Amino acid sequence: MKRIGVLTSGGDSPGMNAAVRAVVRKAIYHNLEVYGIYYGYSGLINGDIKKLEIGSVGDIIHRGGTMLYTARCEEFKTLEGQMKGIEQLRKFGIEALVVIGGDGSFQGAKKLVEHGYPTIGIPGTIDNDIPGTDFTIGFDTALNTVIDAIDKIRDTATSHERTYVIEVMGRDAGDLALWSGLADGAETILIPEETYNMDEIIARLKRGHERGKKHSIIVVAEGVGSGVEIGKKIQEQTNMETRVTVLGHIQRGGSPTANDRVLASRLGAYAVELLMEGKAGVMVGIEKNELVYHDIDEALSRKHTIDPKMYALSKELSI
Known part of the structure; x- marks a missing residue:
């Protein structure tokens, strides 16, 4: 193998640049040429492809986006x-491809593999919803962004004695909501992996109010539904002053954390190593701090799950 390509696809996530850097420099270290494919699969179709050198990926490891x-x-x-x-x-003589992205990106990689084209996927998404890896690139950064926002919201919630509903991203996965809610001591966490009962939520809020609790934080994963609608129901049924914050795309931006930079660097380099060994049709990941790989088919066929013990703990600590 003499020449490989790399692209980022789908929603951006902090750490993608660090992964691109690792792919490029690891490949060049082993005397491979690397071509960057711009604008994901759209750029691939249109031939928006350029050769990358060592300097092409200089000064990007700390930058968000891609x-x-x-x-x-x-x-x-x-x-x-x-x-x-x-x-x-x-046309460009690219013999294998590294795809950095989430579920949709891996679906595209799978199609290339089915057509006999060597491809490896690197999980990059803030949703942390790719089976076969404990963490995806960008999750830790997004999580810390959410935690910082909730910390600030709690200050004003305390000052005004209000209930705050905070809607976070995650698509159909509840990891961002669960981890941030547990880290910030949220009274209630709503995630798509677990059913919830509005009557129970209302009862918990009223119990807290009766014992003198002045404010409450409720974290809602977007996969559950609209935080605005949930906030309306709470105010209607409790008469407590309720405000809603939808954090939105602020969660995707920002300089990646040390964890995301290191994870991206390890996964990017590992993908190149596997290609050099003749592996293809796989995704790389990390499990129990060890680098692993799985067939893309296997990863896409499995369902994302959360740690039920962690969810149970969040309820136990929010009594």
């Missing part, structure tokens, strides 16, 4: 779009 940019591409879901992408890879 220097390769990203885009969602409906055309690549079609056979015609996939063949256009493979044609571009062959």
Whole structure:
């Protein structure tokens, strides 16, 4: 193998740049050429591809977002779009590809593998919803962004004696809500992996109010539903002054944490090592702090889960 490509796809996440840097420099260290594919699968189809040198990835390890940019591409879901992408890879002499992204990105990687094109996936998403790895690139940074925001909201909640509902991202996964809610001592955490009872939430808020509790924090994962609607129901049923904050895309930005930079560097380099060993059709990950890889098919067929003991603990500590 002489030449590999790298692209980032889907939603950006802090640490993607560190992963790109690791892929490029690890490959060059082993005398491989690396080509960056800009704007994800859309750029692949359009041939927006450039050779990357050591200096191309200088001064990016600390930056959020992705220097390769990203885009969602409906055309690549079609056979015609996939063949256009493979044609571009062959045109540039790229013999294997590293794809950095989440579930949708891995679906695209799977299609390339099915067409006989060597591809490895690196999990990069703030949602932490990829089976086969304990953590995805960007989750830790987003988590700390959420925690910082909730800390600030708690200050004003205390001052005004209000109930605050905070909606966080995560798509269909509750990791951001669960981890941030436990870290910030939220009274209630609503996640898509667990059912909830509004009557129980209301009863808990009233019990707290009766014993003199002046404010409450409720964290809602976006996969559960609208934080605004939940906030309305709470105010209607408790007559407590309630405010809603939807954190939105602030959670995707910012300089990656040390954990995300190191994780991205390890996974990026590991992906290159596996390609050099002839491995393909796999995703890399980390389990119990050890680098691992799994078939992409296997990862996509498994369902994301949360730690039920962790969820139970959050309820026990919020009595």
